[in-house]
Amino acid sequence: MAKSLTSRKEDYSKWYNELVVKAGLAENSAVRGSMVIKPYGFAIWEKMQAQLDKMFKETGHQNAYFPLFVPKSLFEAEEKNAEGFAKEVAVVTHYRLKTDPEDKSKLIVDPEAKLEEELVVRPTSEAIIWNTYKGWIQSYRDLPILVNQWANVVRWEMRTRLFLRTAEFLWQEGHTAHATKEEALAEAHQMNRIYAQFAREFMAMPVVEGSKTESERFAGAEETLCIEALMQDGKALQAGTSHFLGQNFAKAFDVKFATQDGGLEYVWATSWGVSTRLMGALIMTHSDDKGLVLPPKLAPIQVVIVPIYKGQEQLAQISEVANKLAAELRQKGLSVKYDDRDTQKPGWKFAQYELQGVPVRIAIGPKDLEKGTVELARRDTLTKEFVQQDEVVEKANALMEEIQDNLFKRSQQFREEHTTEVNSFEEFKEVLEEKGGFLSAHWDGTAETEAKIQEETKATIRCIPFDRKEEEGVCVYSGKKSTGRVLFAKAY
Amino acid sequence: MAKSLTSRKEDYSKWYNELVVKAGLAENSAVRGSMVIKPYGFAIWEKMQAQLDKMFKETGHQNAYFPLFVPKSLFEAEEKNAEGFAKEVAVVTHYRLKTDPEDKSKLIVDPEAKLEEELVVRPTSEAIIWNTYKGWIQSYRDLPILVNQWANVVRWEMRTRLFLRTAEFLWQEGHTAHATKEEALAEAHQMNRIYAQFAREFMAMPVVEGSKTESERFAGAEETLCIEALMQDGKALQAGTSHFLGQNFAKAFDVKFATQDGGLEYVWATSWGVSTRLMGALIMTHSDDKGLVLPPKLAPIQVVIVPIYKGQEQLAQISEVANKLAAELRQKGLSVKYDDRDTQKPGWKFAQYELQGVPVRIAIGPKDLEKGTVELARRDTLTKEFVQQDEVVEKANALMEEIQDNLFKRSQQFREEHTTEVNSFEEFKEVLEEKGGFLSAHWDGTAETEAKIQEETKATIRCIPFDRKEEEGVCVYSGKKSTGRVLFAKAY
Numbered sequence: 001m002a003k004s005l006t007s008r009k010e011d012y013s014k015w016y017n018e019l020v021v022k023a024g025l026a027e028n029s030a031v032r033g034s035m036v037i038k039p040y041g042f043a044i045w046e047k048m049q050a051q052l053d054k055m056f057k058e059t060g061h062q063n064a065y066f067p068l069f070v071p072k073s074l075f076e077a078e079e080k081n082a083e084g085f086a087k088e089v090a091v092v093t094h095y096r097l098k099t100d101p102e103d104k105s106k107l108i109v110d111p112e113a114k115l116e117e118e119l120v121v122r123p124t125s126e127a128i129i130w131n132t133y134k135g136w137i138q139s140y141r142d143l144p145i146l147v148n149q150w151a152n153v154v155r156w157e158m159r160t161r162l163f164l165r166t167a168e169f170l171w172q173e174g175h176t177a178h179a180t181k182e183e184a185l186a187e188a189h190q191m192n193r194i195y196a197q198f199a200r201e202f203m204a205m206p207v208v209e210g211s212k213t214e215s216e217r218f219a220g221a222e223e224t225l226c227i228e229a230l231m232q233d234g235k236a237l238q239a240g241t242s243h244f245l246g247q248n249f250a251k252a253f254d255v256k257f258a259t260q261d262g263g264l265e266y267v268w269a270t271s272w273g274v275s276t277r278l279m280g281a282l283i284m285t286h287s288d289d290k291g292l293v294l295p296p297k298l299a300p301i302q303v304v305i306v307p308i309y310k311g312q313e314q315l316a317q318i319s320e321v322a323n324k325l326a327a328e329l330r331q332k333g334l335s336v337k338y339d340d341r342d343t344q345k346p347g348w349k350f351a352q353y354e355l356q357g358v359p360v361r362i363a364i365g366p367k368d369l370e371k372g373t374v375e376l377a378r379r380d381t382l383t384k385e386f387v388q389q390d391e392v393v394e395k396a397n398a399l400m401e402e403i404q405d406n407l408f409k410r411s412q413q414f415r416e417e418h419t420t421e422v423n424s425f426e427e428f429k430e431v432l433e434e435k436g437g438f439l440s441a442h443w444d445g446t447a448e449t450e451a452k453i454q455e456e457t458k459a460t461i462r463c464i465p466f467d468r469k470e471e472e473g474v475c476v477y478s479g480k481k482s483t484g485r486v487l488f489a490k491a492y
Numbered sequence: 493m494a495k496s497l498t499s500r501k502e503d504y505s506k507w508y509n510e511l512v513v514k515a516g517l518a519e520n521s522a523v524r525g526s527m528v529i530k531p532y533g534f535a536i537w538e539k540m541q542a543q544l545d546k547m548f549k550e551t552g553h554q555n556a557y558f559p560l561f562v563p564k565s566l567f568e569a570e571e572k573n574a575e576g577f578a579k580e581v582a583v584v585t586h587y588r589l590k591t592d593p594e595d596k597s598k599l600i601v602d603p604e605a606k607l608e609e610e611l612v613v614r615p616t617s618e619a620i621i622w623n624t625y626k627g628w629i630q631s632y633r634d635l636p637i638l639v640n641q642w643a644n645v646v647r648w649e650m651r652t653r654l655f656l657r658t659a660e661f662l663w664q665e666g667h668t669a670h671a672t673k674e675e676a677l678a679e680a681h682q683m684n685r686i687y688a689q690f691a692r693e694f695m696a697m698p699v700v701e702g703s704k705t706e707s708e709r710f711a712g713a714e715e716t717l718c719i720e721a722l723m724q725d726g727k728a729l730q731a732g733t734s735h736f737l738g739q740n741f742a743k744a745f746d747v748k749f750a751t752q753d754g755g756l757e758y759v760w761a762t763s764w765g766v767s768t769r770l771m772g773a774l775i776m777t778h779s780d781d782k783g784l785v786l787p788p789k790l791a792p793i794q795v796v797i798v799p800i801y802k803g804q805e806q807l808a809q810i811s812e813v814a815n816k817l818a819a820e821l822r823q824k825g826l827s828v829k830y831d832d833r834d835t836q837k838p839g840w841k842f843a844q845y846e847l848q849g850v851p852v853r854i855a856i857g858p859k860d861l862e863k864g865t866v867e868l869a870r871r872d873t874l875t876k877e878f879v880q881q882d883e884v885v886e887k888a889n890a891l892m893e894e895i896q897d898n899l900f901k902r903s904q905q906f907r908e909e910h911t912t913e914v915n916s917f918e919e920f921k922e923v924l925e926e927k928g929g930f931l932s933a934h935w936d937g938t939a940e941t942e943a944k945i946q947e948e949t950k951a952t953i954r955c956i957p958f959d960r961k962e963e964e965g966v967c968v969y970s971g972k973k974s975t976g977r978v979l980f981a982k983a984y
Contacts, residue, residue: 029624030566031559031611036624039554039639046555062531063538067523068560068613068644068660069582072589074522076599086589090561091601092613093585095648097564097578107568109583109610118601119523121560121584121613132521132528141835147531152560152644156587168560343633 005355007289012233019283020162023292023356026279033160033167040356041279043300045170048278049150051202051297052172055194061146061174066128068152069119074127078252084219085123088156090167092119121154126220126271129175130249137177137267139258144187145177163280164237164492171275177267179257181246184268185223188244191272192225195240203278204295204407205229205285206415207239208438208487210463215447218271222246228462228487230415231284234436236462236489239281242272280492285411286380292357293379295407296400303329303396304358305338308346308365315340318364321389325362325374328393334400354379359403360396380406421485425476428488432459438489442482444475453477459488497847499781504725511775512654515784515848518771525652525659532848533771535792537662540770541642543694543789544664547686553638553666558620560644561611566619570744573618576711580648582613582659613646618712618763621667622741629669629759631750636679637669655772656729656984663767669759671749673738676760677715680736683764684717687732695770696787696899697721697777698907699731700930700979702955707939710763714738720954720979722907723776726928728954728981731773734764772984777903778872784849785871787899788892795821795888796850797830800838800857807832810856813881817854817866820885826892846871851895852888872898913977917968920980924951930981934974936967945969951980 005022006014021027025041037045053063069092076082096113100106122128129147136142154168174191178184192209199207207227217224221243229239250256250266259265286293296302305326307318319340326336337358339349346363353361363375374392377384380403387395418437422428428439443449443461453476454460464486473482497514498506513519517533529537545555561584568574588605592598614620621639628634642664652658666683670676684701691699699719709716713735721731742748742758751757778785788794797818799810811832818828829850831841838855845853855867866884869876872895879887910929914920920931935941935953946952956978965974 027624027627029559030563030620031561034559034561036559037557039556042556043554062535064531064534065529065662067521067526067528068646069523069526071522072599075589076597079597082599086591086599089587089589090584090611091586091589092582093601094583095581097567097581097583097612099578105568105571107564107574107578109585119582120589128522132519135519154560170557 005289005291008232015289016280016284017162019287019291019355025283025292026162028162031167033157035162035166035168037170037276040300044282044294044298045276045279047298047300048202049172052198052274053150055198056148056172056174059146059190059194061148061176063149064147065149065151066125066132068122070122070125070128072118072120074131075120077127077131078220078249080248081124081126081220085155089123090121090154090156092121122151123153123155124271124273125149125151125153125173125175126245126249126269127253130253130255130269133175133177133267134253134255137255137257140179140260143177143179143257143267144183146174146187147176148172148174161280163276163283166276169276171273173271173273176270177250177255178270179259179265179268181268184270185244188223188225188242188270188272191270192227192240192242195242195272195274196227199227199229199239200408202295202297203282203285204297204404204411205239205281206408206412208463208465209467210465210487212241212463213447213450213461213486215450216461218243220245220248222248226463228489229281229285230418230437230489231281231492232414233284234418234490236438236487236491237277237281237284238462238491239278240272240274243270245269245271286407287357290351290382291355293407294357294359296359296404299357299359300335301337301353301356301358302335302400303337303360303362304349304353305336305362305364306346306349306353307340308363310366314366315342317369318366321369321374322362322364325389325392329396332393332397334397354382360399362392362396378403380410419487422476423473428453428459428476429457432457432488432490436490438462438487440485441476441488442473442484443486444478444480444482446478449475449477449480453488459490462487462489462491497781497783500724507781508772508776509654511779511783511847517775517784518654520654523659525649527654527658527660529662529768532792536774536786536790537768537771539790539792540690540694541664544690544766545642547690548640548664548666551638551682551686553640553668555641556639557641557643558617558624560614562614562617562620564610564612566623567612569619569623570712570741572740573616573712577615577647581615582646582648584611584613614643615645615647616763616765617641617643617645617665617667618737618741618761619745622745622747622761625667625669625759626745626747629747629749632671632752635669635671635749635759636675638666638679639668640664640666653772655768655775658768661768663765665763665765668762669742669747670762671751671757671760673760676762677736680715680717680734680762680764683762684719684732684734687734687764687766688719691719691721691731692900694787694789695774695777696789696896696903697731697773698900698904700955700957701959702957702979704733704955705939705942705953705978707942708953710735712737712740714740718955720981721773721777722910722929722981723773723984724906725776726910726982728930728979728983729769729773729776730954730983731770732764732766735762737761737763778899779849782843782874783847785899786849786851788851788896791849791851792827793829793845793848793850794826794892795828795852795854796841796845797828797854797856798838798841798845799832800855802858806858807834809861810858813861813866814854814856817881817884821888824885824889826889846874852891854884854888870895872902911979914968920945920951920968921949924949924980924982928982930954930979932977933968933980934965934976935978936970936972936974938970941967941969941972945980951982954979954981954983
């Protein structure tokens with residue numbers, strides 16, 4: 001179980017895959033590109049879900065559920081969206097299996113159970129939802145509609161990686177309908193801000209908020225806002241997107257509303273989503289060569305207590321102290337595990353909880369009983385200290401905030417150190433190869449230049465940051481005029 | 493919106509369908525047999541989920557997530573299970589669409605993107621999960637595995653009804669693995685008891701706990717336990733099932749474990765589930781001709797406050813009282829809505845909240861301001877009374893428990909009145925036709941008799957109740973010996 005990982009330096013990608021599996025987060029399944037999310041990984045995702053769901057509800061959103069399948073004729077209605085996803089959709093064509101006449105132990109697709117119209121497994125739900133909204137919206141009184149759905153979606157990816165890119169993944173997708181363009185835009189911005197706030201305050205992950213270039217937009221969107229994070233290996237990761245969809249879907253599905261002054265207009269739309277990909281972002285923001293490092297706010301176990309003992313009598317004495325501490329810590333609202341299994345040794349347990357990223361570890365041995373102390377270890381800094389038993393509850397509780405803060409500061413510092421202003425294409429390529437990270441560079445605003453830079457360097461424009469300075473400059477590639485810097489990076 | 497419903501007496505089935513749609517619970521979608529669960533309906537389901545999830549976790553279960561798709565070769569591995577579901581599975585055969593060369597605005601399935609092996613959309617997850625457990629289980633130390641998953645599943649039903657029978661539905665499915673038969677059996681019984689407890693304490697719905705006859709068992713199970721409820725029209729509804737799977741799946745997927753004394757044995761299994769079908773059960777247990785009646789513990793809005801006013805000044809005065817009351821009620825942990833919309837009249841709002849089953853309504857008019865009173869109305873009894881403003885918080889809070897209890901007692905009484913001991917086949921048919929409900933009758937224990945009774949009457953054996961008296965008798969159909977009564981009914 002607790003065997004050591006490949007180091008990040010040696011092979012970052014291998015380290016990541018090993019960590020995900022060994023820490024019990026997820027594993028590949030028998031279905032190409034689909035993963036199994038294991039209980040420990042799912043417990044982290046549940047914490048993310050609970051917090052995001054709270055933030056959505058606090059801003060007036062309600063959950064609902066729409067069908068998994070999208071009839072092909074609806075799927076193709078919004079042309080750009082259909083075009084964007086057609087190449088990666090799983091298609092249901094039949095609704096029955098039957099016994100193979102040549103081998104009674106096998107089943108074959110029953111050719112007589114062919115669907116008249118094929119069903120697409122949703123890669124995203126705009127089509128089925130806007131077809132539904134058509135029935136919900138007649139007048140301005142029916143607006144806004146602020147709905148979110150937690151669901152599974154399928155995109156047939158050729159190269160998959162646990163959490164980062166899987167054929168099936170879990171996500172939430174918000175789909176809102178508004179009477180005005182301004183209101184829809186404000187909604188899209190609000191949700192992008194909520195994602196940024198969640199990333200910072202709960203994942204301890206700094207993100208850049210910005211908008212995508214036209215070529216990087218969601219298929220069918222007029223504008224795509226995003227949060228972009230930087231991973232430890234210098235690659236960027238798109239962590240969430242929020243789309244202003246204009247009236248594209250309202251037009252495709254003919255959704256109009258009677259305005260207050262008696263007119264008839266198409267409805268304005270947004271959609272926004274984050275997925276189990278956030279798990280990958282969380283892992284690659286904080287973890288180290290010993291395993292996962294979790295921010296306390298998302299850790300399923302925040303404090304683990306490990307007894308170090310010989311014989312049942314000593315265990316009983318230690319357990320008395322441990323159970324008292326555990327009860328007091330739980331009283332403070334902390335999630336505590338007391339691991340008194342006798343099937344594993346303390347050293348094995350230490351390594352295991354380091355691998356699983358438990359923020360604080362308390363060890364209690366016979367000497368601690370004499371001295372009234374415990375050993376308190378932090379996962380983020382890997383430091384240890386002896387603490388008086390009557391101080392440990394306060395101390396461990398305070399560490400939750402301290403570790404949460406430290407992780408954020410550490411990753412923010414990393415990002416700052418790995419965001420480089422570059423002013424020529426030579427410099428661009430050099431920094432990209434040798435240092436990685438975000439390159440802040442002038443760009444002439446054309447899709448052509450963007451494509452050429454990607455072709456030559458594999459770097460893409462991650463976003464046009466909202467907080468960029470407006471400054472005149474010249475495009476690093478074309479030498480043409482630019483009005484501000486954008487962020488380039490290689491990305492997941 | 494608030495138009496009156498077809499009465500239950502007139503057409504129960506029509507009443508149900510209208511209620512589900514008009515109360516904003518769910519509606520049919522563009523996908524054959526799949527429903528859209530609307531925000532208000534989903535909010536009730538979320539309350540059910542939260543409570544069940546808590547009960548599962550309190551009994552040591554963890555959540556995880558397994559793939560939506562099951563490769564055909566895995567699906568067919570457990571023969572009985574495969575046979576049981578083969579006729580109703582949606583099958584993915586292709587992973588790409590392409591532009592129709594004959595009409596560029598259309599998409600067609602790309603014949604070059606045919607899967608080598610078809611993927612079944614899970615109708616239940618035993619196959620994919622036991623194939624995964626094979627990798628998780630080596631030794632007795634790895635047992636038990638107590639895992640649950642919240643997921644969508646698809647069963648291609650020919651005749652569908654909102655919540656009761658839909659092609660896609662939401663559910664939870666627990667899948668556990670054990671070292672001994674006794675432990676697995678105890679788990680299956682524990683989970684059936686938890687379902688019964690949830691039904692009684694939260695849904696205010698009495699259920700009979702029992703086991704299914706062999707012909708009614710889950711495909712692949714050695715024993716199926718269940719909870720059976722009785723709807724207002726005298727038909728039974730299977731509300732939850734818990735299966736003891738023996739070693740069937742362990743054998744099909746070759747899952748063995750090293751025992752403590754050095755042997756090698758197949759693992760024992762259970763699975764158990766409840767679904768969005770519970771929504772249908774909830775509706776048909778309590779609701780009336782005015783609409784939904786919700787037990788307070790599952791009501792998204794527990795108290796609604798409606799102002800009755802003329803002009804803005806009066807509204808302001810009433811709002812002051814209403815907002816104060818709302819705050820105090822929320823302080824008590826109640827979910828409160830103050831509906832001061834000026835787009836709808838009070839009468840419309842009253843009808844709407846009756847339709848949506850809000851347990852308690854408080855109305856405040858100008859006379860109440862003078863007298864220091866409010867009008868307090870109960871949804872379950874449709875009674876109203878005037879209450880002093882300084883007593884209304886206590887009163888409304890107490891009503892939550894009172895209404896919850898009353899609903900349970902009422903439905904329990906209904907069930908008792910509609911459970912009839914019958915001692916001949918004539919009596920059986922007569923009671924079934926004229927009164928409906930559960931028929932408690934002696935049965936000879938053979939599948940043949942069971943099938944014949946079903947053929948002649950459409951009644952099935954709902955369960956062999958755990959609490960039945962062991963008494964000798966003669967089968968109502970065959971006249972052969974019987975050792976106890978079983979419950980027959982027509983069922984959803």
